Amino acid sequence: MxxxxxxxxxxxxxxxxxxxxxxxxxxxGVPQTTINDGAGSVVGAVPExxxxxxxxxxxxxx
Amino acid sequence: MAEKLxxxxxxxxxKEVFSQLKEPVEVLxxxxxxxxxxxxxxxxxxxxxxxxxxxxxxxxxxxxxxADLAEQYHVDKAPGLVLAGRDGEQLTDYxxxxxxxxxxxxxxxxxxxxxxxxxxxxxxxPKTRAFLKDLKQPVLLQVFVTPT
Numbered sequence: 001m002x003x004x005x006x007x008x009x010x011x012x013x014x015x016x017x018x019x020x021x022x023x024x025x026x027x028x029g030v031p032q033t034t035i036n037d038g039a040g041s042v043v044g045a046v047p048e049x050x051x052x053x054x055x056x057x058x059x060x061x062x
Numbered sequence: 063m064a065e066k067l068x069x070x071x072x073x074x075x076x077k078e079v080f081s082q083l084k085e086p087v088e089v090l091x092x093x094x095x096x097x098x099x100x101x102x103x104x105x106x107x108x109x110x111x112x113x114x115x116x117x118x119x120x121x122x123x124x125x126x127x128x129a130d131l132a133e134q135y136h137v138d139k140a141p142g143l144v145l146a147g148r149d150g151e152q153l154t155d156y157x158x159x160x161x162x163x164x165x166x167x168x169x170x171x172x173x174x175x176x177x178x179x180x181x182x183x184x185x186x187x188p189k190t191r192a193f194l195k196d197l198k199q200p201v202l203l204q205v206f207v208t209p210t
Contacts, residue, residue: 002157002205004184005194008201009136012171014162015099015206018139022206032206048186052193055201062199 001051036062067103068110076114079173083117083180086148092132094125094140100163104157107163111173117180121146121207143172145179166209 002010015022018049025034040058093101112118115209125132125140135144139161147154
């Protein structure tokens with residue numbers, strides 16, 4: 001998605017190395033994808049359409 | 063010479079995957095001198111990976127000494143990696159980053175992402191592409207993973 005849009009940034013975070021950030025986002029299961037610093041979140045491997053739906057939900061609240 | 067992190071079996075597998083590489087990719091490594099347990103291993107790992115293809119390059123920076131560049135690429139963690147497209151001297155930041163050592167499952171994610179950035183094509187569903195094209199505000203996706 002980051003490759004597709006200049007507005008999207010994608011960061012893979014190794015949760016064990018950055019425990020403070022992981023705790024702030026209450027990372028319990030991995031992978032966990034957070035959107036805009038916690039505005040949205042999906043736990044587990046997420047199908048493309050589901051992630052789009054979650055981004056849409058976050059965008060509509062903003 | 064320091065012992066290699068990648069054994070011969072892995073090297074052959076990566077080389078096979080890297081036969082799909084198309085356009086040049088530059089990996090920007092951001093380390094930190096103190097308090098970075100995984101910087102040295104990450105740098106060695108990435109160096110060994112980029113050495114496997116002429117299409118890949120590596121630039122090494124320091125999060126503190128190159129703070130302006132780190133900010134430009136939105137890197138705030140060490141070790142941090144940016145996978146940028148390279149066209150001659152021109153780098154294109156797609157906003158694709160890794161924070162922390164890419165080992166375990168993330169190792170294959172890194173290899174996959176290098177090929178993806180090299181292809182310059184997300185491979186996403188047309189519906190997703192249409193949605194992304196209409197985005198009006200920035201979206202930061204952070205995928206938390208563990209090395210196992």
